[in-house]
Amino acid sequence: MKQPIVTAESSRGEPIMIECAKRDDISPMCPHCSSQLRTVWFQQLAGVMGKRFVYFCGTCRKVLGISHRKGFWMG
Ligand SMILES: [Zn+2]
Numbered sequence: 001m002k003q004p005i006v007t008a009e010s011s012r013g014e015p016i017m018i019e020c021a022k023r024d025d026i027s028p029m030c031p032h033c034s035s036q037l038r039t040v041w042f043q044q045l046a047g048v049m050g051k052r053f054v055y056f057c058g059t060c061r062k063v064l065g066i067s068h069r070k071g072f073w074m075g
Contacts, residue, residue, distance in 0.1 A: 033060035040064065 010016045027036040037057065045052040045066070053067045 030057040030059060030062070030064070032057060032062040035059040037064075 027038055029035070030037050035057070039058045040055050041058045041061075042053045042055045045054055051067075054063055055065050055067070056063045
């Protein structure tokens, strides 16, 4: 199943096309403990400007990423 194509740049600054492909047959892998991420845990961060969430590995609990949504009006 093919998804819309996103644009990126190569190391020489030339635009290249990266195809985005949906894969449900494999699991993402944690970069810290190399276990398969079947469940990503998250916690909500307290803040004045909208909701933020921190996502972390369910096996080693290291942080995978933080959502940068600043508010409903900024998407
Ligand atoms: Zn991990």
